[in-house]
Amino acid sequence: MDDLDRxxxxxxxxxxxxxxxxxxxxxxRVGSDEASVIARIESLLQRGLLSRFGPMYHAAQxxxxxxxxxxxxxxxxxxxxxxxxxxxxxxAHNYERNHRLNMWFVLATETPQAQQETIARxxxxxxxxxxxxxxxxEYFVELKLHV
Amino acid sequence: xxxxxxxxxxxDTDRRIIQATQxxxxxxxxxxxxxxxxxxxxxxxxxxxxxxxxxxGIIRRIGAVPNHYALGYRANGMTVWDVADDRxxxxxxxxxxxxxxxxxxxxxxHLPEWPYNLFxxxxxxxxxxxxxxxRLIADVLGQASRGTDILYSTRILKKTGLRIGS
Numbered sequence: 001m002d003d004l005d006r007x008x009x010x011x012x013x014x015x016x017x018x019x020x021x022x023x024x025x026x027x028x029r030v031g032s033d034e035a036s037v038i039a040r041i042e043s044l045l046q047r048g049l050l051s052r053f054g055p056m057y058h059a060a061q062x063x064x065x066x067x068x069x070x071x072x073x074x075x076x077x078x079x080x081x082x083x084x085x086x087x088x089x090x091x092a093h094n095y096e097r098n099h100r101l102n103m104w105f106v107l108a109t110e111t112p113q114a115q116q117e118t119i120a121r122x123x124x125x126x127x128x129x130x131x132x133x134x135x136x137x138e139y140f141v142e143l144k145l146h147v
Numbered sequence: 148x149x150x151x152x153x154x155x156x157x158x159d160t161d162r163r164i165i166q167a168t169q170x171x172x173x174x175x176x177x178x179x180x181x182x183x184x185x186x187x188x189x190x191x192x193x194x195x196x197x198x199x200x201x202x203x204g205i206i207r208r209i210g211a212v213p214n215h216y217a218l219g220y221r222a223n224g225m226t227v228w229d230v231a232d233d234r235x236x237x238x239x240x241x242x243x244x245x246x247x248x249x250x251x252x253x254x255x256x257h258l259p260e261w262p263y264n265l266f267x268x269x270x271x272x273x274x275x276x277x278x279x280x281x282r283l284i285a286d287v288l289g290q291a292s293r294g295t296d297i298l299y300s301t302r303i304l305k306k307t308g309l310r311i312g313s
Contacts, residue, residue, distance in 0.1 A: 009218075012211035018194050018201070020177055038174050041211070052212040054171035055197065058204055068254065070261070086305045096302035097225070101261065103304070131257045137236065139243035139251040147218055
């Protein structure tokens with residue numbers, strides 16, 4: 001990573017302008033030029049240093065529902081249940097974690113009802129309980145990974 | 148014509164903008180014009196609609212999401228806490244202010260299996276670093292925390308972008 005990589009990672013977490021030539025505006029901020037900024041964002045994405053670049057939509061504000069859910073799966077069933085969970089298009093991320101509740105996934109659905117339906121389907125197909133943990137409140141967090 | 152900030156449900160054009168941009172913004176000098184061209188609408192309309200969605204919180208923000216893991220933050224701990232209900236909002240706000248916390252949520256307990264109601268994601272280069280940061284959270288919570296744990300991801304089983312608004 002060089003200085004431009006770092007400057008872009010730091011500044012782009014804070015926001016991106018809505019205007020005719022937004023990359024030129026970002027270039028001014030980081031002391032570069034429009035073409036270099038575009039090429040460098042492309043490179044940061046290709047190198048995997050940025051996982052996304054663009055608008056982050058808020059599912060709940062769009063009438064959709066987002067939740068975190070967890071399951072406690074016995075080792076011999078882990079692969080089978082992983083396949084069942086991952087096969088649901090509503091499951092965006094799924095992680096194995098080092099806890100008695102050893103599978104944690106994010107559900108993104110159009111409606112709260114669809115969330116309940118997906119959970120019921122996973123429970124039925126897997127034979128395991130799903131602990132649904134939709135957020136009750138989100139506390140304000142600054143975006144501040146400095147590199 | 149609606150005022151830019153007036154609340155109204157998303158219409159078809161808004162939804163088409165969401166679908167066209169949820170994978171990312173075009174990397175061309177005039178990205179909003181590129182979206183407009185793709186959808187057959189005016190660029191000014193695209194910019195005004197995206198600004199309105201930003202003002203309403205439908206778009207949280209436009210920007211970049213760093214890949215913590217690729218940037219060397221290999222130990223990503225989900226710290227969880229059992230916090231007294233009457234103090235959780237005050238303390239959750241303070242935990243969110245900590246430099247080391249990237250997400251902070253109140254979530255429901257599932258007793259007796261799951262007693263924790265405050266989730267704070269902490270990123271570090273090592274587990275020791277995550278544990279040191281968790282102690283900073285413990286200091287903020289003090290006596291209001293009745294129990295805690297740190298869950299590390301040991302395997303990514305699935306990772307796709309969120310696909311919504313279709």
